[in-house]
Amino acid sequence: MRTSSHWKRLAVAAVAAVTLAGCGLGDPNAPEDAGGAGGAGGGEVTGRVSLQTWALKPKFTAYMEGVIDAFEKKHPGVEVEWLDQPGDGYSEKVLSQAAGGTLPDVVNLPPDFALPLVKQKMLLDVAGADPELEADYVEGGTAAYRFGGHDGTYGYPWYLNTDVNYWNSELLTRYGLDPKKPPATLDELIAAARTVKEKSGGEVYLMSRKPGLMDFANAGVKLMSDDGKSFTFNTPEAAALLDTYRGAFKEGLLPKDVLTETYAGNTKLFSSGTAAWTTAGGNYITSLATDNPSLAPKVVSSPAMGTPPLYVQGLSVSRATKNRATALALARWVANAENQAAFAHLTSIFPSTKASASDSFFSKSDGTNAGDAKVTAFTSLATAKVLEPVQANEAIKTVVNQQIALALNGQAGSKEALDTAVERADQLLKD
Structure with a gap:
């Protein structure tokens, strides 16, 4: 879920794009010229519209085609062109599209990718166009698309993830700690780390980042x-x-190499049994079962310390779209509760709609440690926030x-x- 920013070397091209597309931008909250109702922002939902996703083919081709087919069936006269870009170089691709005036109508952007386009007034304030946005999506998800110095919300949160704590119960028990009551604060963590060091003779760490x-x-x-x-x-x-x-x-x-370039990362140290604690996404135990099947059954989870971090993918709408009503309707359709839940059943993500809170697939454990961790992560999303500024x-x-x-x-x-x-x-x- 976490992404890198590679925008700055293309910033000049983005400035040029404002000139190229300027005559088609207009007021982002101006009413549509088309009459009729049906779109999230008013106007008739019809005509051709483009949707760009990020590295979903071929694994999720059938899912996306099903979502698009259902949208076209719901709105006769609509034709959706689905574009999917490879994972590598996606940020450069999006900004190049913006610079060339070819930004798709609806485009998958994490918040840090969206910000440069917001600065250049290339994205639509979807909250201004869709009054129900804030009521339907979790606060952390919509807040991720609000940026300091810019009024508005510039994306529908599409899918989410967060971190939870994972503990090696075998090591905690061996060194005198209760895996049913793991540390919940930094002070408790340091005290527990001291106990592990003393009783392990320095062979095992609790803290490792x-x-x-x-x-x-x-x-x-x-x-x-x-x-x-x-x-x-x-x-x-x-x-x-x-x-x-x-x-x-x-x-x-903490390990001495935690400050060096040779540092392997706390998840790697946890998987190897060198460290007894790590943080990772809500489905970490499932992947750990492949990497280290003997360790996975020994892992217990607990909520993240403090405010849970939020990792967000969203759908933004181009301010220059010539089919605003349909673009808004499509973005909301792809990101609605039903479609998000179906997506989450296929992969390791969580939905961003408030209606999903009652979905037992996420809110009730199957009794396994992996199921418990998934519920811990999903429950945490209600209070999770993007903790690092997207400018970082x-x-x-x-x-x-x-x-x-x-x-x-x-x-x-x-x-x-x-x-x-x-x-x-x-x-x-x-x-």
Whole structure:
């Protein structure tokens, strides 16, 4: 679910696209010229419309064709052209389409891919066009498509995921911890990590990752200004969090290579039995059963500490579409409760509609540890939020992680490292 941003080198092309498509944009909330009713934004649902998805062929071809066929049957006279782009280079492809004036009417965009188009006024405010949007979708999903400095909501949340905690119950029990009552706060986690270190002789870790922007957010730190133009995480609270982690690192509660390029990642360490805790998506145990079938039955889950992180894929509507009513109706159709639920039955994602809360497939466990984890994740979606600003692309996160590493190993003070990270991240925003 998590994505990288590769937009900046194509930003000039995006600016050009405004000129190319400017005469067709108009007011994003202006009424449709076509008369009649039926579309989410008013107007007759008819005619040709294009829909672009991201790497769904061939695995989900039958599913998508079924959704599209049903939409065309519901609305005689509609013809949907389905485009599906490969996974690699998708962000560049979308921005190139926008620059060339060929952005599809409805396009699959995660929030970080949507933001550059919002800045160039290329996407429709779907909340302004569809008054029922906020009532029908979970708040975290719609909030993901609201951006600082830009009024409106620029996408229908299509499908979601979040993280939950996973614990190796065998290791917890061996080292004197109760897997039925795993740590629920950072202080409890550090205390438990100390117990594991002492009783394992340092052979097993409980904690196996350094903090990041999401940890700052969960500590109540405001990461970015309201207008989305500068970072603000160099606060005393963030410095105190780094101080806490530096103490844990100095005490040997985290692997030494957690700060180096050789770090394998906490999920990899968990799978190998080196670490007793990791975070991962709601269907992690199912995939673990393939990678490490002997470990999977020993895993128990618990809710994420603090606010659960939200990972979102959505459907945005081009502001330049010539068939707004049909485009809005199609986006809402693909992302409705029934179609999202059918999609979630086929793969490891969760629906974003409030109506899905009563679907027993997600809300009731089958009694297995994988079923319990799925319910934990689904229940968490009601309060989950996108914790990292979408402006924090890979280059910015690299700078932040480098400064965090310097703070943890004592090469820089926590506040000094955060000040440097904010300064350099702000510069990258301007580049």
